[in-house]
Amino acid sequence: MTKQKLVVIGAGMASGRMLENLTEGAPDAWDVTLFNAEPRGNYNRIMLSPVLSGEKSYAEIVTHDAAWYEDKGVTCRFGERVIAIDRAAKTVTGEQGTVAYDKLVIASGSNPFMIPLPGHDLDGVIAYRDLEDTNRMIDIAGNPEAKVVVIGGGLLGLEAAAGLRLRGVDVTVVHIAGHLMERQLDEAAGYLLRRALVDKGITIKCGANSKEILGENGKVKALLLDDGTELPCDLLVMAVGIRPNTALAKESGLAVGRGIHVDDQMVTSDADILAVGECVEHDGAIFGLVAPLYDQATVAAKTLMGQGASFVQKELSTKLKVTGCDLFSAGDFVDGEGREDIVFRDPARGVYKRLVIESNRVIGAVFYGDTTDSSWFFGLIRDKTDISEMRETLIFGPNMQGASVDPMQAVAALPADTEICGCNGVCKGRIVEAIEAGATTLAEVRAQTKASGSCGTCTGLVEQVMAVTLGDAFQMPAAASICGCTDLTHEDVRRLIKSQELKSQDAVWQQLSWKTPNGCHVCRPAINYYLLADWPLEYRDDPQSRFVNERNHANIQKDGTYSVVPRMWGGITTANELRAIADAADKYNVPTVKVTGGQRIDLLGVRKEDLPAIWYDLNQAGMVSGHAYSKGLRTVKTCVGKDHCRFGTQDSTGLGIKLEKLLWGSWTPHKVKLGVSGCPRNCAEATCKDVGIVCVDSGYEVSVAGAAGMDVRETELLGKVATEAEAIELTTAFIQLYRENAKYLDRGYKWVAKVGLDWVKEQVVDDLENRAALIARFELSQSIYRKDPWAEHAVQADKYQPLADLTLEAAE
């Protein structure tokens, strides 16, 4: 069968979903060419805000990359804009040439609207639509003095402002209406939202009318309001709305109103051209949220496959993706004749709920501060449920209706077409279908239905649906697979890496039948760690599979600057080291110098571009990275011990230094902290560390599995030994056992609780041969990994000279 030629314009969210459906349903029917003006494939545009705020990376939001398209046989013309459609000749012309089609799908999305204020074309005036815009904002956040003005207090403007603020930027939102998000929120909810954003450090100006954008040398300098206020800025983000991108369709003579006219099958006024996404107008409506676009994508794919399907418009709801601002709005909540309100306020908790009722039906809902039951209310609006029977208790949610006090019963009672995942338009029935077809984990449900796969706010609800559907068969998340790329648990993977001698990431993907080509942001760091822990000689660490702090060898702080912590072995320092730290603080304008809880000195507020130079300077003074950012050995806290203290029985400081010099640089499943106290008075607080040693008259008590973070735990005694050498042996063997067995990101105390202290004692204390073997394997690993990352990456700004290898000196 000869393939038909399909051309798609736009590799956005709608076309991504359409091609998924099409390539699954009719893998061999079409020869597809995909044009995209952006130089990349499809990413989850709605997750740009988490990328901006630093909560996600771009790599984590890619949904269809070049490899995906290649796998499906789609010819990609990324970075090439389509400039004309010739409907008579049935061709599409891009910037690099012309392609013929049998069917054409236009999925060109929207253009951000730019208010034509004087100065709108200055450099530094941007919209918020794509990765380039996001990167511009991230770049500006690199300058600690930077100021940004956002015009628009709607969903996008506020997400931009919150993301910038999280990166430490001084940001002002200018909004023309009297309260924020006035199209989705009433005044009361708008007020609470404003208060929460102001608390986050964002300046909000409502009722403010922009008059002119002022510039200097072609670059934006300030926004002038019509009351004469000047708001200085280095970047101005306009987030005031979008317009369907219809230019191509209009020029080719297709019927276009506000968007490209389509019928219920997503066919335009030309039978061979379909359109999906934000560029379309259906039955008078245009669209700006993904849920209906995904429905359109499904219908368009079916139309192309010759299957009957119709697009039906549904009620939509809005959530704001700003951490700490729980907000939900749906339906119509404008005051009107015959409409009544039910309002609930809890000012102390910052909770506000309002329902608008008309003819015994809920027609609108606005919730701020507590959105737990929003899906249930949304269902009432969508289904036009008669609420007269539950009116008295309606505002308190599903749990207060009739006998159902159990939230699970409320979920069980939801009808099949209740929407569970708004981003992806997935209803309860679809999730139940997936479970009935064999999905038993969240990852499987997500893979099959996409529910909870975007902003993730519905994850709890999806799990509840799974729990009521699967009953006892529901696998608790603790035993869940590492991530959606595999069905295997961490424990399975660790076992298989050892037993099958898998020594590279590729081997893991291949041999363990990973479902994705190269893993994802969840499994890659774990697999990278397991491989380097098990095969230190054969495996080479993959920096791309590390978290951002580990990649940057410094801790990123909330304002986008970094903190730099040199190692101070066992908490001891010298006048020379202190001088070097003081000099570095002066030279790099370090605003804060802080003594940490782990007996070190933290230089806070270092600019990213200064990192290599400050490392270089500190290296010159003999100091190495303190790994304060790492899943590895952090500090060994010590007390002064017998040299200075009247009570000290042993040289606790000396033992701390020996331990730190032995263990530093070792990568571990999570961070590791040690403490050594010179007597049971325990001034080093050794009994809440991963390993704590308390010196006593008869020797050393080595205890493990303490914690003093989210959980507070006292250590448990591993063993009592007579000599310092034995104390070091027990510590080393314990850490190696943890390195070889724990699940990635399990702290020591969690791991010990899982495997049991008795087992750990058997391995480390009782079995001397095993103890020696663990220590030998630890030392082998250290021969590769005991490296100072600063020395490896430091560059002197003016004159680069290869650095002396300080590793040995520091380790001695």
Ligand SMILES: Cc1cc2nc3c(=O)[nH]c(=O)nc-3n(C[C@H](O)[C@H](O)[C@H](O)COP(=O)(O)OP(=O)(O)OC[C@H]3O[C@@H](n4cnc5c(N)ncnc54)[C@H](O)[C@@H]3O)c2cc1C
């Ligand atoms: C920051 C941000 C946050 C958002 N948050 C949410 C949210 O929380 N919930 C929600 O439901 N929605 C949200 N949205 C909206 C959602 O992202 C859009 O509704 C959705 O991406 C639209 O999909 P689409 O495929 O129609 O267009 P797009 O995803 O915009 O894709 C269109 C693509 O077509 C390309 N293109 C255009 N013209 C041409 C041409 N002539 N030639 C070649 N290529 C062309 C464009 O470059 C673009 O890549 C958000 C949007 C943004 C920008």
Ligand code: SF4
């Ligand atoms: S723990 Fe004991 S030895 Fe150490 S400082 Fe305190 S009292 Fe002195």
